[in-house]
Amino acid sequence: MEYFVGLLLALGVAAFAIVVGFHRDRAFYPTVAIVVASYYILFAVMGASGRTLAMELLAACVFIVLAVAGYKETQWLVVAALVGHGLFDSIHHLIIANPGVPAWWPGFCLAFDAAFGAALAMHLLRSPRSA
Numbered sequence: 001m002e003y004f005v006g007l008l009l010a011l012g013v014a015a016f017a018i019v020v021g022f023h024r025d026r027a028f029y030p031t032v033a034i035v036v037a038s039y040y041i042l043f044a045v046m047g048a049s050g051r052t053l054a055m056e057l058l059a060a061c062v063f064i065v066l067a068v069a070g071y072k073e074t075q076w077l078v079v080a081a082l083v084g085h086g087l088f089d090s091i092h093h094l095i096i097a098n099p100g101v102p103a104w105w106p107g108f109c110l111a112f113d114a115a116f117g118a119a120l121a122m123h124l125l126r127s128p129r130s131a
Contacts, residue, residue, distance in 0.1 A: 002104040006111030014119035026075070029120045030067040033081040036113060037063035039105075040098060047100025055096045059088070079121045086113030 013032075017023040037060040044053040063081045070078030089110040092101070 002107040003111040006108040006113075007115050010112045010115035010119065014116060023123060027071060029075060029078045029082075029116075030071040032116065033067035033070070033078055033085070034064050036082070036085055036109065036116075037067070039109070040092070040096070040101065043100035043102075043105070044098050045100070048098045052096060052098050056098065059096065063088075075120065075124055079117050079124070082113050082117030082120065086110045086117065089113065 014023070017028060022028045040056045041053065041060055044056040048056075063085050066077050066081035066084070070076070070081060086109065089106045092098075092106055
């Protein structure tokens with residue numbers, strides 16, 4: 001169920017961004033990528049140790065740097081940040097033990113990240129000047 005909800009939410013946010021015009025702003029997708037990367041930090045603050053928090057901060061920095069580089073250089077790096085974070089969600093529990101993460105979160109976030117990254121990729125393929 002979490003995969004379905006993540007997919008629907010990503011498609012809904014992407015559709016809303018198109019209708020409202022947010023998708024035309026170069027900062028929109030990188031901002032979403034930064035927010036997505038920050039949730040594991042929140043979960044660490046809610047239920048983990050300082051060591052876990054430090055590990056989550058380090059992991060988030062990777063995706064945040066990609067999002068910023070995508071904003072400054074090419075939006076394809078933002079696609080990489082979103083899809084990469086989705087893949088990270090699928091193995092997060094193997095790398096970082098974070099008891100604050102809800103059991104359903106990795107599947108939800110994987111679906112959201114992958115679908116939202118795919119939505120950006122489709123936008124870039126249709127409008128290469130946006131890249």
